[in-house]
Amino acid sequence: MVSEQFSRGYLWYAVGVLTVASTFSIIDRQILNVMIGPVKRDLGGISDFQVSLIMGFAFTFMYSVLSYPAGWLADRYNRRNLMAGGIAAWSLLTMICGMVSQYWHLFWARMGVGVGEATLGPAANSSLADYFPADRLPLAIGIVSSAPFVGQGLANIAGGPLIDYLEATPNFVLPGWGELYSWQIVFIVVGAPGLLVALAMMGLREPARRGKVTDEVGVPLSEVWAFVRQRWAFFALVFAGYLGLATQGWSLFSWIVEYYVRNHGWTRAEIGLTYGSIAMVVGIMGSVIGGLWAGSLMRRNVPDATLRLVTYGSIVLIPTATALTLVPNPYVGIVLLIPVTFCMAMPPGLIMASLQAVAPNELRGQMVALYLIAVNFLAYTFAPSLPALLSDFVFESELALGKSISLLAVINYTLASVCLYLGLKHYRRALTQASDWARIPAA
Numbered sequence: 001m002v003s004e005q006f007s008r009g010y011l012w013y014a015v016g017v018l019t020v021a022s023t024f025s026i027i028d029r030q031i032l033n034v035m036i037g038p039v040k041r042d043l044g045g046i047s048d049f050q051v052s053l054i055m056g057f058a059f060t061f062m063y064s065v066l067s068y069p070a071g072w073l074a075d076r077y078n079r080r081n082l083m084a085g086g087i088a089a090w091s092l093l094t095m096i097c098g099m100v101s102q103y104w105h106l107f108w109a110r111m112g113v114g115v116g117e118a119t120l121g122p123a124a125n126s127s128l129a130d131y132f133p134a135d136r137l138p139l140a141i142g143i144v145s146s147a148p149f150v151g152q153g154l155a156n157i158a159g160g161p162l163i164d165y166l167e168a169t170p171n172f173v174l175p176g177w178g179e180l181y182s183w184q185i186v187f188i189v190v191g192a193p194g195l196l197v198a199l200a201m202m203g204l205r206e207p208a209r210r211g212k213v214t215d216e217v218g219v220p221l222s223e224v225w226a227f228v229r230q231r232w233a234f235f236a237l238v239f240a241g242y243l244g245l246a247t248q249g250w251s252l253f254s255w256i257v258e259y260y261v262r263n264h265g266w267t268r269a270e271i272g273l274t275y276g277s278i279a280m281v282v283g284i285m286g287s288v289i290g291g292l293w294a295g296s297l298m299r300r301n302v303p304d305a306t307l308r309l310v311t312y313g314s315i316v317l318i319p320t321a322t323a324l325t326l327v328p329n330p331y332v333g334i335v336l337l338i339p340v341t342f343c344m345a346m347p348p349g350l351i352m353a354s355l356q357a358v359a360p361n362e363l364r365g366q367m368v369a370l371y372l373i374a375v376n377f378l379a380y381t382f383a384p385s386l387p388a389l390l391s392d393f394v395f396e397s398e399l400a401l402g403k404s405i406s407l408l409a410v411i412n413y414t415l416a417s418v419c420l421y422l423g424l425k426h427y428r429r430a431l432t433q434a435s436d437w438a439r440i441p442a443a
Contacts, residue, residue, distance in 0.1 A: 006205070011131050011140075017200050018124050019144050021087055024194045025117050026151025028094040029059060031190050032110075034159040034272055035183040036258045038167060042181045043103045048388035048398065050103070055254055056384035058107045063114035064377035071122035071369025072221075075362060079123035084201040090116025091194025098180065098187030122368045129356045129364055130207040135298050138306055138353040142291025145349030149283020149341065152253055153276040155190075160257065160272015162186055224366045231358065234430045237423030238307065239374045242351050244416030245314060246375050248321065248409055249344050250383035256325075256337075259401045264330040278337050286345025294350055306350040306357070307427045311420040313343035314413055321409040325402035358430040 006014070032039065032055055039054075040046050073082055093112035100106050124144065132140045166172075166182035173179050180188075228235050260271040290309055297305035317340060324336045352368070359367045390404035391397065 014131060014204055015140050015143050017204055019147050021083065021120060021197050021201060022124065022144055022147030023151040024197050025090065025120055026148050027155045027190050028090060028113060028194065029117065030152055030253060031155045031159050031186060033254050034156055034257050034268055035163050035186060037261065038163060038181065038183045046103060047392060049385060049392050052385040052388040054107055054110050057381050058110035059114040060376055060381040061114065062111045063118045064373050066115055066118035067122065067373050067376065068366065068369040070119045071366040074123040074126045075366055078206050079127050080201060080204050080206050082119050082123045084198045086116045086119030087194055087198040087201055091191050091198065094191030095188050098184040125352055125356065125368045126364045127207055130209055134357060135295055137356060138294040138350060139291035141353050142287045142349035145352065146284045146287035146345065148348065149279045149287065149345050153280030153283065156257065156272040156276030156279065159186060161269040164267055164269040224363055227363055231430045234423060234426035237419045237426060238351065238354065239371065241416045241419035241423060242347060243375055243379050244412040245347050246379035247383045248412035250380050251387050251405060251408055254384040255387050255401060255405060259325055259405065260330065262398060263402055274334060275337065278341055282338055282341040283345040286342040287349055290346035290350055303431050304424055304428050306354045307420065307424055310347045310350050311417065311424065313346045314417040314420055317343050318413045318417065321413060322406050325405045354427060
């Protein structure tokens with residue numbers, strides 16, 4: 001039996017709602033990536049680096065800063081309500097992105113989107129750990145973790161043709177407001193459905209908290225840090241490894257469309273449909289197959305299966321991702337996108353399942369939040385800017401975008417592979433200590 005609280009059908013319905021919510025969070029976050037050219041033009045010819053700050057820093061700064069408070073709330077209060085409020089907030093702020101026409105106004109609006117999205121990760125993953133037992137959790141989290149690829153796919157499949165169509169038509173005039181640029185309309189269109197997702201989230205039932213070591217509602221940050229220090233080698237190596245994976249993944253997500261437009265002369269609709277389809281289909285396959293594979297190995301007494309699969313995938317990414325933007329034939333690059341996307345899709349859910357496996361219930365929301373802060377602030381904040389910095393200031397050419405992405409791939413995936421491989425033995429040790437949480441005395 002999957003859960004004593006809910007039927008099997010209801011549990012997978014809950015997974016579906018969480019996946020849809022996560023998908024819209026990615027669409028609202030990433031839709032800017034398919035509109036880089038028009039946004040740069042309409043905001044006064046800003047540079048790659050300037051637009052990368054809107055893509056990365058503006059969103060991720062507040063997203064990271066508020067992840068821990070969101071995790072603190074998730075460990076103490078109703079997680080469903082927290083998520084629903086966050087979804088409504090980021091959806092409205094995405095629509096506001098479509099109502100501004102100045103660089104700094106868009107910058108602040110993107111920060112607001114980050115505020116709303118900070119609520120989802122800690123609350124969703126904490127809820128899943130209470131919905132499902134340990135051997136089923138990797139699949140559930142894997143499905144929800146397919147959202148970045150579904151969202152990225154939909155943003156490209158719909159966003160690319162939509163922006164091309166709007167670019168070819170006269171600017172729309174909104175009554176009582178005025179003329180809207182093509183990219184402003186796209187922001188409004190993708191933000192509005194999130195309000196319906198917030199209503200769907202309110203229809204979920206809050207799961208009872210399972211696997212608690214104490215009867216307290218939440219624990220202070222000092223005890224979270226004590227827990228981390230007791231397992232410092234595991235957390236340091238896994239965070240460092242996933243930092244490399246996430247940095248390169250979001251660098252590629254941010255610039256692959258613009259790379260094909262600049263270096264191969266494809267339209268945004270052409271690369272949007274192509275890359276979007278691969279991201280959706282192969283991304284879902286990687287997330288789901290990774291979860292199924294890990295669950296199967298765990299049932300066959302391979303306790304470190306989640307982290308082991310992430311390590312293997314990272315090693316495969318070193319040659320494939322490096323070659324992706326170096327090969328002269330664009331279609332060879334498209335073929336390489338298939339294994340790259342598959343191996344990029346496995347880590348998010350499997351890493352999250354690994355963290356949930358070693359943490360008691362009282363710490364899960366805050367543990368996820370600390371993970372999001374460590375990875376998101378360092379990786380997602382700077383990932384979009386790294387290729388731009390190399391292109392603008394090292395290679396000094398917008399056409400050097402492919403070289404920039406490939407150089408970063410070698411560095412990030414090599415470091416990630418080494419850290420994750422070294423972290424395997426510490427993960428196995430942390431698993432054996434999962435039920436032996438030593439609480440520190442109250443001050």
